[in-house]
Amino acid sequence: MKQKIFVIAALILLLCLILFMTRDLFFSHSENKPNPYEYDLKALKSADTTQSLYTEDRQIHTRLAEIHGVATDAADNIYIAGNGGVEIYSRDGVFLKKFSIKGTARCITVDVKDNIYLGMEDHVEIWNGSGKLITQWTSPGEESIITSIAVTDTWVFLADAGRKVVYRCDLSGKMIDRIGEKDPENKIPGFIVPSPYFDLGIAPDGSLWVVNPGRHEFEKYTFDGRLVSTWGEANMTMEGFCGCCNPSHFAFLHDGSFVTSEKGIERIKIYTSGGKFNSIVALSASFEEGTKGLDLAVDSRDRVIVLDPVKLMVRIFVKKK
Amino acid sequence: MSKQKLVIILLLLLTVQATSVFAVQRFPKPEFETGYIQPETQVPSPRTEILAVMDVVVLLLSLSVISWIVLKKRSRNGVFLMSVFSLIYFGFYREGCICAIGSIQNITLALFDYNYILPLTVIAFFIIPLVFTLFFGRTFCAGVCPFGAMQDMVAFRPQKLGSRLNAILGMVPYIYLGLAVLYAATGTDFIICRYDPFVGIFRFNASFSMFVFAGILLLSGIFIARPYCRFLCPYGVLLNWVSRFSRRHITITPAECIQCRLCEDSCPYDAIDFPVTSRNPESRQVMVRKLMLICTLIPFLIVAGGWTGIRLHETLAGVNGKVKLARQLLDPATLRIQSEPFEITAYKSSGKSQMQVNEEASVMLKRFYTGGWILGGFIGLMFGVVIAGRMLNIWRTDYVPNKGTCLSCTRCVDYCPVKSDLSKVNT
Numbered sequence A: 001m002k003q004k005i006f007v008i009a010a011l012i013l014l015l016c017l018i019l020f021m022t023r024d025l026f027f028s029h030s031e032n033k034p035n036p037y038e039y040d041l042k043a044l045k046s047a048d049t050t051q052s053l054y055t056e057d058r059q060i061h062t063r064l065a066e067i068h069g070v071a072t073d074a075a076d077n078i079y080i081a082g083n084g085g086v087e088i089y090s091r092d093g094v095f096l097k098k099f100s101i102k103g104t105a106r107c108i109t110v111d112v113k114d115n116i117y118l119g120m121e122d123h124v125e126i127w128n129g130s131g132k133l134i135t136q137w138t139s140p141g142e143e144s145i146i147t148s149i150a151v152t153d154t155w156v157f158l159a160d161a162g163r164k165v166v167y168r169c170d171l172s173g174k175m176i177d178r179i180g181e182k183d184p185e186n187k188i189p190g191f192i193v194p195s196p197y198f199d200l201g202i203a204p205d206g207s208l209w210v211v212n213p214g215r216h217e218f219e220k221y222t223f224d225g226r227l228v229s230t231w232g233e234a235n236m237t238m239e240g241f242c243g244c245c246n247p248s249h250f251a252f253l254h255d256g257s258f259v260t261s262e263k264g265i266e267r268i269k270i271y272t273s274g275g276k277f278n279s280i281v282a283l284s285a286s287f288e289e290g291t292k293g294l295d296l297a298v299d300s301r302d303r304v305i306v307l308d309p310v311k312l313m314v315r316i317f318v319k320k321k
Numbered sequence B: 001m002s003k004q005k006l007v008i009i010l011l012l013l014l015t016v017q018a019t020s021v022f023a024v025q026r027f028p029k030p031e032f033e034t035g036y037i038q039p040e041t042q043v044p045s046p047r048t049e050i051l052a053v054m055d056v057v058v059l060l061l062s063l064s065v066i067s068w069i070v071l072k073k074r075s076r077n078g079v080f081l082m083s084v085f086s087l088i089y090f091g092f093y094r095e096g097c098i099c100a101i102g103s104i105q106n107i108t109l110a111l112f113d114y115n116y117i118l119p120l121t122v123i124a125f126f127i128i129p130l131v132f133t134l135f136f137g138r139t140f141c142a143g144v145c146p147f148g149a150m151q152d153m154v155a156f157r158p159q160k161l162g163s164r165l166n167a168i169l170g171m172v173p174y175i176y177l178g179l180a181v182l183y184a185a186t187g188t189d190f191i192i193c194r195y196d197p198f199v200g201i202f203r204f205n206a207s208f209s210m211f212v213f214a215g216i217l218l219l220s221g222i223f224i225a226r227p228y229c230r231f232l233c234p235y236g237v238l239l240n241w242v243s244r245f246s247r248r249h250i251t252i253t254p255a256e257c258i259q260c261r262l263c264e265d266s267c268p269y270d271a272i273d274f275p276v277t278s279r280n281p282e283s284r285q286v287m288v289r290k291l292m293l294i295c296t297l298i299p300f301l302i303v304a305g306g307w308t309g310i311r312l313h314e315t316l317a318g319v320n321g322k323v324k325l326a327r328q329l330l331d332p333a334t335l336r337i338q339s340e341p342f343e344i345t346a347y348k349s350s351g352k353s354q355m356q357v358n359e360e361a362s363v364m365l366k367r368f369y370t371g372g373w374i375l376g377g378f379i380g381l382m383f384g385v386v387i388a389g390r391m392l393n394i395w396r397t398d399y400v401p402n403k404g405t406c407l408s409c410t411r412c413v414d415y416c417p418v419k420s421d422l423s424k425v426n427t
């Protein structure tokens, strides 16, 4: 008897299955169905903002018409670079200085001696704090687009999005090494840089990290170009990176954690030094839709300084108390 | 390792699937400037030529081994081990693609669309199991088809359904086959793949509905053995036909049947034909009347089926993208819905005029008119054949596997006390 009930139940299940197939094939209407090919970011953008551990502390409005890079110096002054000039603000947002440059600076870095390194499309210019051009390096190539610069005591690292490679140069600008070119023998996948968002940085422990944006991962290299490790996962959850060329920018907190920014789904997040998702700084709701180029800097107090090129300002996020 | 342990391991493998059921589709690949090398696709990765050849070789070897196990060794354990191998190789490793079942559609499409290039592997996967079936019965179903293997392993408490229910449910594969051929021939859709319950499991990427689909089949498969193979599989229809002409087919007893009736309930698929000897032979008059009835019934069912097919051709055509689009464009209700169907969005960006869309749809409707007729006629014919089969009493003295529906699983063999040498009857 019991067996019979099971058989009847199994038969009903089978029948339901056949009915489902028939209904799905003949009587389902696409008006009610979501477009399976639609790339809908709304759900991802509307993540819970209460998860954010940071709050926006202040905003600095720039007078530049187009901005691309932000950096801080040892005294926590804030440098904004863009088309035609560089502006310097105090840590509290008080305007200190501005100087003009010829052309557009795509990225900016300030070294310990307060020399200002500007990535001027295809070449690097070094300026001092009073707005004097110290030197201009020769361009690595016509198609070069310098999108990030990192400076140590002895080396300068340049990320070239145009040629999809990182250069190690000495302080005089002489190119010593090319890092990250595809090399299957040494298990180097090569940088995939579909658009000019290609960042690098020196971690507090002195190691060189480069974003491989097409692969949605961070790659750690020795200074002579050996790939040491990678982290990063391509997926659409909060823990991963998705879309084209993400993360677009990053910076380091003092404990070695990564602060990352993304475009497409505008969000700023923090990952531990081991690459584990840690917390949210800001989500899409804080930015205009379509904002790209959220360059990042971190000052000595671990405030996260975000360049907002659409709203033409620098926004400072601090940890909630 | 005991069978139970193996089954548990395989079920554990399936549970891994549950983690990916709700997984979101990966971000669509963006368009990149020249010079960018697309990362390799992972699932399902296209097979290199050498691997495709290897698949065909493995298929040939597997069919040879399983046929030898079934017909020579008559070993249930051997069949079970082959099923495990096939589940792993053709199922999880090859991700269930290309399968013989789905190849029906590729073959059909190639016959109707000369622009469609049919890979040789597909032809091989379609033809080779049929050829083996022609010689050795449905040994492919016994231990090479991963879909069958998966269901066979969960058939823990198979129950008999009775011949009438078997016959009624057994009509579904004919309808499914007819629809699959119609939709493939018109370039509408590969519905066998669309409703493939197990491929998602093999690839660990089943959508939620497909996971439920597979779950239902496996769950009901505990009590109704191999429900997909018996009551859905369109390739099974072809194997059933071909197997009826098989040169050598598994027999329950290796020698003469001693009518011990021990095998009577051994088949989980109700595929054993019982002896028909006790009844008085029907009188000539009754026989003639039955034959006349069949001869009238079958043409009638074909015509009735064809007529129904014509009546339903518009519904059948509604699945076709071109017809669907034309209908949406003509339907004023479409304009009233807030979010327009994505077909309309795609049409708008295609630059096609509505006239062109309508013309394409009317050509398609004509094809469905003919196709509907043939499909209906085919289903009517199959109904007729099944009814005729039930009306005619075929004289039989022994318990024998039904050559069409027997899946050569060798379960019944273990029940037979007769050894090849009749003097060695197990007691």
Ligand code: SF4
Binding pocket: B250, B266, B267, B268, B269, B270, B271, B272, B400, B401, B402, B405, B406, B407, B408, B409, B410, B411, B412, B413
């Ligand atoms: S081999 Fe025997 S038990 Fe297996 S399907 Fe055929 S008749 Fe049934």
